[in-house]
Amino acid sequence: MRPLSPLDETDRIARARRGEIAAFSELVAHYQDRIYRFLVRMTRSQEDARELTQETFLSAYEALPRWRPDARLSTWLFRIARNQAVDRLRRAQRVEFVALDEALHEQVPADTPTPEAALQARQRIAALARALARLPVEHREILLLRDIEDMPYEDIAEVLGISLGTVKSRIARARAGLLRHMPR
Numbered sequence: 001m002r003p004l005s006p007l008d009e010t011d012r013i014a015r016a017r018r019g020e021i022a023a024f025s026e027l028v029a030h031y032q033d034r035i036y037r038f039l040v041r042m043t044r045s046q047e048d049a050r051e052l053t054q055e056t057f058l059s060a061y062e063a064l065p066r067w068r069p070d071a072r073l074s075t076w077l078f079r080i081a082r083n084q085a086v087d088r089l090r091r092a093q094r095v096e097f098v099a100l101d102e103a104l105h106e107q108v109p110a111d112t113p114t115p116e117a118a119l120q121a122r123q124r125i126a127a128l129a130r131a132l133a134r135l136p137v138e139h140r141e142i143l144l145l146r147d148i149e150d151m152p153y154e155d156i157a158e159v160l161g162i163s164l165g166t167v168k169s170r171i172a173r174a175r176a177g178l179l180r181h182m183p184r
Helices: 006-017 020-042 046-066 071-094 113-133 137-148 153-159 164-181
Strands: none
Touching: 006 020, 006 046, 020 046, 020 071, 020 137, 046 071, 071 153, 113 137, 113 164, 137 153, 137 164, 153 164
16 A cells, blocks of 8 residues: 555545545555554564554544644554553453464565575574563564664654653663563
């Protein structure tokens, strides 16, 4: 799907706020894959992620009249998705994230020169996933948003409802913690 220009997105949001379902459907089509991938990593369940993605967009549709145009739509959607996932995980009393080897499997080049190189790459990804799993929840989610979703610090602050300074310090602590848990 081609990226939406800010003007196209603003137009679709305005039309959706006026009740035009087709405009909201276009916004859903544009953002659903990113939201779904984030939720899969948060919940470790494709089924939960599909359900939470639907709940996220349903909640967004219902709250659209209250959406502040000064907030970026993507940030607002990620915040809704994150809140949905955290609520579900708390209810289930399981806070886990998808293993990075599953999430990044497609990033291992198919034309790896040798089987040994492919094995080493998988082992590095598995070690990273184990180290990530040992981090506190707030460190895991901030690394997912920054390093996997490539979100700017300002957007992370808005999604998590924390200050920009807290985002920066939490990312630094999360990365330091990740390094401590990595095999030497």
